Amino acid sequence: MAKRISLTRYLVEQQRVDGLIPSQLRLLLEVVARACKSISQAVNKGALGGVLGSADSENVQGEVQKKLDIIANEVLIEANEWGGHLAAMASEEMDGIYVVPNRYPQGEYLLLFDPLDGSSNIDVNVSIGTIFSVLKKPEGDRGVEEKDFLQAGGQQVAAGYCVYGPQTTLVLTVGDGVAMFTLDREQGSFVLTQENVRIPEDTKEFAINMSNMRHWDEPVRRYIDECLQGKEGPRGKDFNMRWIASMVADVHRIMTRGGVFMYPWDKREPNKPGKLRLMYEANPMGWLVEQAGGAATNGRQRILDIQPTQLHERVSVILGSKNEVERVTGYHSTV
Ligand SMILES: O=P(O)(O)OC[C@H]1O[C@](O)(COP(=O)(O)O)[C@@H](O)[C@@H]1O
Numbered sequence: 391m392a393k394r395i396s397l398t399r400y401l402v403e404q405q406r407v408d409g410l411i412p413s414q415l416r417l418l419l420e421v422v423a424r425a426c427k428s429i430s431q432a433v434n435k436g437a438l439g440g441v442l443g444s445a446d447s448e449n450v451q452g453e454v455q456k457k458l459d460i461i462a463n464e465v466l467i468e469a470n471e472w473g474g475h476l477a478a479m480a481s482e483e484m485d486g487i488y489v490v491p492n493r494y495p496q497g498e499y500l501l502l503f504d505p506l507d508g509s510s511n512i513d514v515n516v517s518i519g520t521i522f523s524v525l526k527k528p529e530g531d532r533g534v535e536e537k538d539f540l541q542a543g544g545q546q547v548a549a550g551y552c553v554y555g556p557q558t559t560l561v562l563t564v565g566d567g568v569a570m571f572t573l574d575r576e577q578g579s580f581v582l583t584q585e586n587v588r589i590p591e592d593t594k595e596f597a598i599n600m601s602n603m604r605h606w607d608e609p610v611r612r613y614i615d616e617c618l619q620g621k622e623g624p625r626g627k628d629f630n631m632r633w634i635a636s637m638v639a640d641v642h643r644i645m646t647r648g649g650v651f652m653y654p655w656d657k658r659e660p661n662k663p664g665k666l667r668l669m670y671e672a673n674p675m676g677w678l679v680e681q682a683g684g685a686a687t688n689g690r691q692r693i694l695d696i697q698p699t700q701l702h703e704r705v706s707v708i709l710g711s712k713n714e715v716e717r718v719t720g721y722h723s724t725v
């Protein structure tokens with residue numbers, strides 16, 4: 391029987407054998423994984439745990455919060471604040487940063503997360519997830535400030551997501567490829583189920599919310615139009631479409647079998663660069679996808695090269711199979 395490798399052992403090997411991560415980062419990732427395990431349990435209980443439905447509050451982006459958005463946010467904060475690895479955290483569900491209180495030991499990392507991605511799917515029992523990104527706090531003795539978080543995605547030291555679906559799967563990169571871990575509920579541990587994840591460079595599957603078609607910009611329209619023409623069109627092959635409306639689940643499919651995911655800028659709110667958030671959705675997903683051999687752009691530039699100016703900044707996202715992302719990005723440079 392193949393040897394079972396737990397997440398803990400995998401991370402210890404990354405630290406000791408390969409020297410890829412410092413022990414503080416290893417411990418931090420273990421805490422995040424533990425928090426994801428708790429969130430997974432809450433998700434699984436559903437109506438029995440009283441966790442479904444709206445919380446009758448709004449987050450900083452003016453979106454109605456679900457009970458699970460708030461629960462997941464609290465689980466992540468409580469699990470991480472006392473461990474001594476972090477200086478501060480930022481979340482989709484909090485207006486400003488959460489500085490680790492000084493009654494706890496202070497660490498050198500910054501953690502950003504979308505505690506519950508795909509909120510519209512919570513109540514209908516469709517896959518949802520948690521997305522996270524880890525940055526290093528800039529050197530210096532002063533206290534941590536919001537501007538310390540405003541680092542380009544290329545500065546991330548770890549990124550991952552956990553998808554709560556038929557299985558709970560944690561997907562992680564520390565800059566040395568992508569590994570997947572499946573939660574063994576009986577043992578209560580994440581077990582390595584795939585290493586060196588690779589996204590095929592070509593695909594016949596795209597993911598986009600087609601109901602926004604009339605609002606898209608010309609390059610996105612052209613790309614999708616060509617896909618829809620199938621065998622008879624310029625692409626010479628039929629395409630399939632999927633849209634789960636949980637980025638985490640759509641990206642997980644792409645990690646597993648390839649595809650292209652798009653949430654582009656559109657004319658509904660022309661002053662917003664996009665719907666998805668740069669710091670805790672696009673950056674971690676962009677890095678994971680690149681680490682698996684795919685690509686991630688906003689149509690004009692690599693996601694990981696974007697210099698953020700705001701914590702909750704939004705961005706247009708095109709990511710997945712390399713040749714398709716390059717094609718859509720190329721269409722943007724011809725207009
Ligand atoms: O409902 P739409 O417009 O298709 O948007 C779906 C997108 O919105 C998101 O749900 C945003 O995430 P949150 O649930 O964390 O706000 C993405 O996961 C998903 O890709």
Ligand SMILES: [Mg+2]
Binds near residue numbers: 506508671
């Ligand atoms: Mg989200």
Ligand SMILES: [Mg+2]
Binds near residue numbers: 459505506507
């Ligand atoms: Mg969310």
